Amino acid sequence: MAPVVRIDDDVWEWLKSQARPLEDTPNSVLRRVAGLDHKRSTRPMTDGTPQTATPQRNSPRAIKKSKLLDVFLSELEAADLEVERVMQDRRSNLFETRTQDGSKHLWYVKERSDDKGFWGLTPKFLDSFRGSGLPWRVVLLIGPSQRSYSLTPEAVEKNQNHWSTDRLGQYKVHEKDRELEGAQKFDSYGNLVVSVLADVTKGL
Numbered sequence: 001m002a003p004v005v006r007i008d009d010d011v012w013e014w015l016k017s018q019a020r021p022l023e024d025t026p027n028s029v030l031r032r033v034a035g036l037d038h039k040r041s042t043r044p045m046t047d048g049t050p051q052t053a054t055p056q057r058n059s060p061r062a063i064k065k066s067k068l069l070d071v072f073l074s075e076l077e078a079a080d081l082e083v084e085r086v087m088q089d090r091r092s093n094l095f096e097t098r099t100q101d102g103s104k105h106l107w108y109v110k111e112r113s114d115d116k117g118f119w120g121l122t123p124k125f126l127d128s129f130r131g132s133g134l135p136w137r138v139v140l141l142i143g144p145s146q147r148s149y150s151l152t153p154e155a156v157e158k159n160q161n162h163w164s165t166d167r168l169g170q171y172k173v174h175e176k177d178r179e180l181e182g183a184q185k186f187d188s189y190g191n192l193v194v195s196v197l198a199d200v201t202k203g204l
Helices: 009-018 026-033 060-064 068-078 123-130 153-162 189-201
Strands: 041-044 050-053 082-085 094-098 104-112 118-121 136-142 147-151 171-174 184-186
Touching (some): 026 189, 068 094, 068 104, 068 189, 104 118, 104 189, 118 123, 136 189, 147 153, 147 189, 184 189
Parallel strands (some): 104 136
Antiparallel strands (some): 082 094, 118 171, 136 147, 147 184
C-alpha cells in the first residue's frame, strides 16, 4: 500500500508552481523532480485488479475521446483513493472514496461535455450526503478541457436559493457567478482532487 504523505502549505504551493497545466498531479511532479519518470507504477483499481499507470496525464485531446467522468475517476485513483459507486444506478454519479488510513469522502460528480456550464442536481442525493456525517463535495465538470468547479456543503447551501428547479424537482445549475458563489474553479482535475483532500484534512 502506498503511504499517505501530508504536506504543509509552502510545499503545496511549490508543487503547484512545478506542475504542467492540464497534465500533472502532485505525484507526477514529484516523480519528474526525482528523476523517476522512466519508471512505471502500479495502483489498485476498484475491482482489486492492479493496473499499470504511466506518469503521462490526460490531456484535453484525450478527454475528447473519452468520458469526462472516467478521466476524473482516474484522478481519484491516481491520488491513491479507493473508489466505489454509492448507488447501482450509474446515472447518479455518487461516489465514496477511502484513503489509505480509512478516511471516507463523498463526491457528487456531474459532467457537461459541450463546454456549456449547465448541470442538474438531485435534491435527495444532496440530502443523503448531508445526513451521512462524512465530508463531501459537489464536483461540476465541463468538457472538453479539464475545467471544473468544487462546491463545499456551505457553498451548496448558499447557492440553493438561486438554483431553479424543473418539473421533476431537480435543481438546474448554470455557470453564473450568482449560482456558483463560493465555488472553487480549477483547470486540472488532479489539482481539484488534491485541493479537496487538503481542505478536508484541515477540517474545511
